[in-house]
Amino acid sequence: MESSEVADQFVDGPIKTTEEKLWTTEANGSVQLRIDALCPQSPITVHQMFLESVDKYGPLDALSTKRNGIWEHVTFMDYYKLCRQAAKSFLKLGLERFHSVGILGFNSEEWFISAIGTVFAGGIITGIYTTNSPEACHYVASDCKMNIIVVENQKQLEKILQIWDGLPHLKAVVQYKGNLQEKRPNLYTWEEFMEFGKDIADAHLDDIINSQKANQCCVLIYTSGTTGNPKGVMLSHDNITWTAAHASRAGDMIPAEIQQETIVSYLPLSHIAAQIYDLWTGIKWGEHVFFADPDALKGSLVDTLREVQPTSHMGVPRVWEKIMEHIKDVSAQSGTVRKMVLSWAMSLSLEKNLSPASGLKTFLPSLVDYLVLAKIRKLLGFSCCQKHFSGAAPISLETLEFFLGLNITLYEAYGMSETTGPHCMSGPQTHQLQCCGKVVPGCQVKLVNKDAEGNGEICFWGRTVFMGYLNMDSKTKEAFDEEGWLHSGDIGKMDAEGFLQVTGRIKELIITAGGENVPPILIEDAVKRHLPIVSNAVLIGDKRKFLSMLLTLKSTVNSDSLEATDNLTQEAIRFCQDVGSKATKVSEIVGRKDQAVYKAIEEGINTANREAVSNAQRIQKWTILPKDFSISGGEMGPTMKLKRHTILEKYTEHVEAFYNV
Numbered sequence: 279m280e281s282s283e284v285a286d287q288f289v290d291g292p293i294k295t296t297e298e299k300l301w302t303t304e305a306n307g308s309v310q311l312r313i314d315a316l317c318p319q320s321p322i323t324v325h326q327m328f329l330e331s332v333d334k335y336g337p338l339d340a341l342s343t344k345r346n347g348i349w350e351h352v353t354f355m356d357y358y359k360l361c362r363q364a365a366k367s368f369l370k371l372g373l374e375r376f377h378s379v380g381i382l383g384f385n386s387e388e389w390f391i392s393a394i395g396t397v398f399a400g401g402i403i404t405g406i407y408t409t410n411s412p413e414a415c416h417y418v419a420s421d422c423k424m425n426i427i428v429v430e431n432q433k434q435l436e437k438i439l440q441i442w443d444g445l446p447h448l449k450a451v452v453q454y455k456g457n458l459q460e461k462r463p464n465l466y467t468w469e470e471f472m473e474f475g476k477d478i479a480d481a482h483l484d485d486i487i488n489s490q491k492a493n494q495c496c497v498l499i500y501t502s503g504t505t506g507n508p509k510g511v512m513l514s515h516d517n518i519t520w521t522a523a524h525a526s527r528a529g530d531m532i533p534a535e536i537q538q539e540t541i542v543s544y545l546p547l548s549h550i551a552a553q554i555y556d557l558w559t560g561i562k563w564g565e566h567v568f569f570a571d572p573d574a575l576k577g578s579l580v581d582t583l584r585e586v587q588p589t590s591h592m593g594v595p596r597v598w599e600k601i602m603e604h605i606k607d608v609s610a611q612s613g614t615v616r617k618m619v620l621s622w623a624m625s626l627s628l629e630k631n632l633s634p635a636s637g638l639k640t641f642l643p644s645l646v647d648y649l650v651l652a653k654i655r656k657l658l659g660f661s662c663c664q665k666h667f668s669g670a671a672p673i674s675l676e677t678l679e680f681f682l683g684l685n686i687t688l689y690e691a692y693g694m695s696e697t698t699g700p701h702c703m704s705g706p707q708t709h710q711l712q713c714c715g716k717v718v719p720g721c722q723v724k725l726v727n728k729d730a731e732g733n734g735e736i737c738f739w740g741r742t743v744f745m746g747y748l749n750m751d752s753k754t755k756e757a758f759d760e761e762g763w764l765h766s767g768d769i770g771k772m773d774a775e776g777f778l779q780v781t782g783r784i785k786e787l788i789i790t791a792g793g794e795n796v797p798p799i800l801i802e803d804a805v806k807r808h809l810p811i812v813s814n815a816v817l818i819g820d821k822r823k824f825l826s827m828l829l830t831l832k833s834t835v836n837s838d839s840l841e842a843t844d845n846l847t848q849e850a851i852r853f854c855q856d857v858g859s860k861a862t863k864v865s866e867i868v869g870r871k872d873q874a875v876y877k878a879i880e881e882g883i884n885t886a887n888r889e890a891v892s893n894a895q896r897i898q899k900w901t902i903l904p905k906d907f908s909i910s911g912g913e914m915g916p917t918m919k920l921k922r923h924t925i926l927e928k929y930t931e932h933v934e935a936f937y938n939v
Contacts, residue, residue, distance in 0.1 A: 308494050311741065316740075319520065323491070324515050334535060340353060341567050373425045376402060398486070412438075420447075492516040493514055498512060528719060529665065529667065529689060533563045544579055551670045583659020589664055594671055596919075599677055626642065667688070674807070700718065702721075717776065718742070736780070782797030788819045790821070801825075811849075816828040827899075829900055831850055846861065868902050
């Protein structure tokens with residue numbers, strides 16, 4: 279069947295459909311696509327998008343994996359064939375239409391092939407976080423009637439073995455790395471799996487592929503579930519293919535026929551940000567994806583970046599903060615002259631980027647960039663990087679300005695799982711500091727219930743908007759208003775040029791006992807800006823008489839467990855020295871209530887309080903926690919976003935101590 283014929287067939291389904299609603303909660307349901315004058319593009323399925331890319335980019339390298347110290351490459355043509363092979367094997371193992379294949383492992387060639395093979399076979403991809411407990415895995419697998427689970431290694435396999443008996447729909451498990459420690463019925467190695475479906479006819483697979491419609495579900499993204507059970511966000515073929523095409527271009531990602539983009543895949547693919555950026559945009563525009571080692575966030579990521587030198591890179595705010603802290607630590611241990619040169623170079627670069635000059639005024643910053651800053655970017659792996667993105671959580675002004683000092687502009691993206699990732703994008707043509715760019719062309723945003731300053735709840739409309747929450751009618755109805763707009767729960771304001779700034783989250787908004795509305799992020803960022811020793815700041819005060827704050831100090835991270843250690847970072851030690859303290863450990867400060875450090879923190883909080891818009895927004899009490907937050911500690915989600923509800927529960931005694939006097 280020719281590509282054009284396939285496209286016509288897929289278009290016939292959803293475009294002509296009128297009986298569907300804008301949402302559904304059934305895995306086999308379909309929705310009315312949001313095609314309108316602003317967004318008239320014909321919908322296509324995942325298979326059609328891939329087929330178009332194979333036609334354009336077939337011989338180009340698509341995926342690269344390092345094995346035994348050597349990079350091995352897979353072309354787009356071979357990638358497509360491997361996905362078909364995986365699809366046949368899933369069918370042979372008994373994958374039912376609109377049932378899920380779970381993928382539990384670090385980013386890899388096998389993750390990608392499993393995901394796309396699932397869709398080709400008529401199933402639904404469901405990523406599972408590698409940090410999930412067996413109980414969390416069971417909830418997800420049961421909720422979406424998972425037929426098959428693909429696991430990375432023995433560690434992840436053991437989680438599934440503990441829960442297998444309680445999963446009546448589970449038919450098989452495939453392990454894609456390492457040898458099986460014991461043979462069990464319906465447990466396969468990756469090599470066995472890929473051979474398993476060879477007797478499935480191409481025509482049979484084609485019939486399944488050709489029956490798929492763009493308004494049907496192909497991806498499930500489970501939310502973090504910090505305040506209840508995780509919700510399964512249903513994304514359609516059109517959600518995926520439209521977003522991959524149009525949101526990425528809003529961020530100025532370049533098609534391979536002009537210049538092949540190179541990226542490093544390392545953030546969890548079970549999160550929509552990484553999945554849309556690494557997997558789907560990679561297929562759409564012919565990008566070359568290099569897979570980082572599983573210990574990327576333990577320190578090896580920079581080695582991969584240096585080797586690959588990507589043209590585009592995405593990090594969550596905590597990743598960018600960790601890079602910033604590392605540079606500060608290295609600088610602190612350098613000689614006086616080197617420190618002065620770097621500080622001067624970064625101040626010049628920051629000034630130039632905040633107030634772009636012209637003519638002869640740009641000569642000195644350009645020379646300094648060439649002699650000093652370019653070398654640092656090369657050491658970070660960013661010598662060829664033209665676009666640096668930040669998403670999945672708010673990023674502080676301090677971090678943004680630090681990287682501007684290195685002549686690196688961080689482009690913010692904004693959206694949610696329910697908008698297939700980015701609904702608003704920054705890029706080289708649409709950038710403004712502390713804004714998440716403009717609405718992706720073809721999408722819409724409106725603000726409702728605006729206050730006097732123009733802050734209102736952000737609502738979304740467009741082809742990015744999800745189908746509904748799997749098996750959750752009431753939650754789905756709550757998400758949409760009567761006109762079909764998706765309510766984000768975020769608060770923001772938009773300027774006259776269309777730049778959107780997110781100023782808070784309704785659920786995180788603190789309403790004091792006196793009725794004052796307090797957005798915590800702005801106050802927390804102010805404290806961290808004035809106190810470089812502070813790693814995390816969590817504002818407390820909902821239904822309380824005054825505001826208080828939990829603080830953690832910057833400490834080194836255990837490279838194996840990723841837990842915070844007791845040792846202060848070099849930047850934190852330097853802060854202590856500057857205020858007259860000899861402390862090098864968190865316990866020395868907290869255990870002895872180090873007078874010099876506590877006094878300095880009090881002064882920093884007083885400075886932040888002087889910036890408050892009212893007395894009700896001033897911090898009255900604070901305490902330092904004995905350990906910094908981490909994913910393994912439960913205070914952060916998989917993308918290192920603060921889990922406020924968990925923090926409040928975990929540190930209840932500290933919180934109540936503020937108010938029980």
